[in-house]
Amino acid sequence: MTEVSVDFSPALRGTEQSAPLLQVEDLRVEFRTRVGVAKAINGVSFEVNSGETLAILGESGCGKSVTAQAIMGILDSPPGFITGGEIRYRGVDLLKRTDEERRLVRANKIAMIFQDALSALNPVFTVGFQLAELFRKHRGMSRADAKKRSIELLDLVKIPAARQRVNDFPHQFSGGMRQRVMIAMALALDPELLIADEPTTALDVTVQAQIMGLLGELQRERNMGLILITHDMGVVADVADRINVMYAGRIVEKAPVYDIYAKPSHPYTKALLESIPRVDLKGQQLNVIKGLPPNLTRIPAGCAFNPRCRYTQDVCKADPVPPLHQIQPGIASACHFWKEVRGE
């Protein structure tokens, strides 16, 4: 029997360790549907480094999950198409590489966890098999070794009785435990960047606290970069270093976490902060954002937020779209009237 030689060294040619972990530059994605072209992402740029947590905050349909899918290379295509921009991992533009090379990056370098662990896991295989598969396919381990590593991983994410539970099927786990299995799977091959797409939205608050605690711990231990995609401003306040707020496929505000809550620079961020009830305050007046997020096939001219904004003037209603104004180092707002919004 001849051994088929497979190269299990997951190096991607051309990367430079000194380059930033991930840089997204002017990314554009559209979905070509029967009812028209939906412009899901319209020029998004950001950067994440090792050990850092970047939160992408926004409501449904703002393009935050599509951004993650584009980075991972798991965008449904068709109907989704990346129409422009660059996604650079350690200096290498992934969009210019072959599917084979991208597969090297996936799970090895950049991994992702999803909102709904039950539908992300395969229901007909044990979690042990699904974990071991990663080691067998990507690292060429034997079944026995791969199983041993799977048990270690389940231990790492604090699943009790890992040795027994490795033989259980996904439906035999509770929601929180399933999310732990997903985290174990994402961390299996020691990625440098983890993308967490609404990791705790489907969970109860006490379980959410457990999972966010675990994620933070693992991130610190491994000095991983983390992109946290969420709509929950409470979770963001607890864990993020920097925040990008998205609206209608664009980043409308970028700021460090302390600045954004203390002094938002975009009317949308400000309105969001005023519209969420807080558990530690009583009798606060909730400020309502009137209207609805725009239909992505018909994004309003000018600033996409102008029909719902209380600062709107004529300049907001006409193209060009307001660019991200640099206010201070690290703080930027895509609003003509950021001074008024900040009360300066």
Added chain:
Amino acid sequence: MSDVVLETRDLVKHFPLTRGILFKTKIGAVRAVDGINLQLHRGETLGVVGESGCGKSTLAKLLVGLEKPTSGSIVVRGQDTSKLSGEAIRRARRNIQLVMQDPYTSLNPRMTVGDIIGEPYEIHTDVAPKGDRRRRVQELLELVGLNPEHINRYPHQFSGGQRQRIGIARALALKPEIILCDEPVSALDISIQAQVMNLLDELQKEMGLSYIFIAHDLSVVRHIADRVAVMYLGKVVESGTDVQIYDQPTHPYTQALLSAVPVPDPTLRGHRDQIVLEGDVPSPANPPSGCRFRTRCWKVQDICATQEPLLQISAKSAHPSACHFAEVRDVVHATQ
């Protein structure tokens, strides 16, 4: 008191677990709701909070009459609904209406908005005579902030927030005194949540409605509720006014639940009193003996396994709390 509009007395709902296909034998029961006493006063909002599996939604189904209680009773305006039959049940149900969680699946996609909101009048024909219904429906649409001209549109032509308004309009059609909201905003985006909560608030002031507001989001409940009951595994573990529950919680479960809610203020990061619970909620088919929370509680002692704590006022708790060691601990504001 005369202003109590709804009361439950030792309300119990067990779902039998059976084995076998032809000859079913009962091997146990899921004790979804296990002895609940609640009182709802006129014009107030009672919040019911708890994690998934604690029996909140079963409670909602019992209250609107979609499930029959195993034992105990539901008294609406002094009338025990379990003792009613036929026409009387129908009349009683009119008084308590439900707003459901998911506005995408709770509206029939083949019916127009006018038909959906007007459907209650088909059953309760005496509320609105036939010729008057369309006008009534349009009034309701206007009341919940929708355009009355959209009466002939279908649910898919509306956004999530607007659909939830349609659900609210349908609940208001029979002029009930009590509206039961089962997670009414949890499926909505944050900017839309506030719109719907404010609408509920306005309707309550205008029409003197009483709400039972079931939710897992403690921040939302704090915003809207006057009194709060905290449920765990089919039982109420603590109840009181919103200030008592949120600022002076005495039951360890309430404290853990509150401390787990993230606060949108990064300056409090690391300064809040955070209690991270171990493990998961036990199965309601086989709840722990004594206190049901004892398997996850950090205060647990021998008495907790043998003696079930009663929901009562004690020396250290000014409001009812079902814990042997109830003691105030302000987890929401405490900073270390």
